[in-house]
Amino acid sequence: MSAVPTSRSSHAPVLVDEVVEALAIVPGETHVDGTFGAGGYTRAMLGAGAGRVIAFDRDPNAIAAGPSLVPDALGGEGRLTLIEERFSQMDRVLAERGLSPVDGITLDIGVSSMQLDQAERGFSFQNDGPLDMRMSQSGETAADFLNTAEESEIARVIRDYGEEPRARTIARAIVAARPLARTSELAALLRKVLGHHAGMKTDPATRTFQAIRIHLNAELDELEQGLAAAERSLRPGGRLAVVTFHSLEDRIVKRFLKVRSGDVPAGSRHRPAVQAGPAPTFRNVAKPVSPSEAELHRNPRARSARLRSAIRTDAPPWGRKETLS
Numbered sequence: 001m002s003a004v005p006t007s008r009s010s011h012a013p014v015l016v017d018e019v020v021e022a023l024a025i026v027p028g029e030t031h032v033d034g035t036f037g038a039g040g041y042t043r044a045m046l047g048a049g050a051g052r053v054i055a056f057d058r059d060p061n062a063i064a065a066g067p068s069l070v071p072d073a074l075g076g077e078g079r080l081t082l083i084e085e086r087f088s089q090m091d092r093v094l095a096e097r098g099l100s101p102v103d104g105i106t107l108d109i110g111v112s113s114m115q116l117d118q119a120e121r122g123f124s125f126q127n128d129g130p131l132d133m134r135m136s137q138s139g140e141t142a143a144d145f146l147n148t149a150e151e152s153e154i155a156r157v158i159r160d161y162g163e164e165p166r167a168r169t170i171a172r173a174i175v176a177a178r179p180l181a182r183t184s185e186l187a188a189l190l191r192k193v194l195g196h197h198a199g200m201k202t203d204p205a206t207r208t209f210q211a212i213r214i215h216l217n218a219e220l221d222e223l224e225q226g227l228a229a230a231e232r233s234l235r236p237g238g239r240l241a242v243v244t245f246h247s248l249e250d251r252i253v254k255r256f257l258k259v260r261s262g263d264v265p266a267g268s269r270h271r272p273a274v275q276a277g278p279a280p281t282f283r284n285v286a287k288p289v290s291p292s293e294a295e296l297h298r299n300p301r302a303r304s305a306r307l308r309s310a311i312r313t314d315a316p317p318w319g320r321k322e323t324l325s
Helices: 016-023 040-047 060-069 087-096 113-117 142-148 151-162 167-177 183-194 206-216 219-233 247-260 293-298 300-304
Strands: 030-033 052-057 080-084 102-108 234-244 306-312
Touching: 016 040, 016 102, 016 234, 016 306, 030 040, 040 052, 040 102, 052 060, 052 087, 060 080, 087 102, 087 219, 102 219, 142 151, 142 206, 151 167, 151 206, 167 183, 183 206, 206 219, 219 234, 219 247, 234 247, 247 306, 293 300
Parallel strands: 030 052, 030 102, 052 080, 102 234
Antiparallel strands: 234 306
16 A cells, blocks of 8 residues: 555645536535545535535545645544445445435546646556555556456557547557566556657557546446436435546536436337436536636646536436436
8 A cells, every 4th residue: 555645735626616606515514535545625625614525435445635735623522534436336325324315416527637746656657666556555457457368458448548649559569568567667658659759749558548447447337327426315306416537427428418308319201209317307507617727727637627506406316227318
């Protein structure tokens, strides 16, 4: 396990003002931060008047560091509850603790800046570290996957989760270079295969690192399950705010809110109408929000961020077997 940071992180959450606005926090309400990370959204919610924030994170480091990341003035008197668990399990955990339904839920999808900046976690190609990439610090590592998986499986992961057009070429090179143990080894291999020169806008290693991380942590499945868990956990009138950093994530959130708000395409004489599902569970689906130029200047990592939000209706949640399609 990597060292637990003991001082307050300087990492600023992306679109924090826009998230707080979407949550429309009323003093005394109970809100969920499904992805605590360095605590940025939790601090903002408590500062905006939330009576209590229940913060989830699967990373034990984030939970251990939590009390030091939230000032006593905000988190004191039982206003902050930290829970080491995946956000897809929030409905079960909240119900077991008698904390549901809640007034608002925020999800910040993907790897946190704190994880990226800890070289020993192996998420980033910017600094050398072990090929790890596990958010929960348990299970298969990136090195395990790359050194044992079939070439076809590696290519599938890189293609599907990294949207990398040269996935097969990369997978072939990875298998030929085994064993791989360090992030610097993988990054150098990717740059050699794909071509790299100073001044490139995006490092050619980006897509493959992202794909491996998404695969190892089952991030897209977690997101789909987490959205359904949020639907089951919000009270009527409760607000949902989701920040994504990748087109695959954003598509899942967009589709979920489109379907759950009853926004199905109308029929025509060439194409019959889509059969309506259960009653809509969300309304007031807001247009997606991107960072301002000022925020991008302060934090270039925010460039791909997108916020989507909506309000829970009083309709019962959809069944667990009902899909997003």
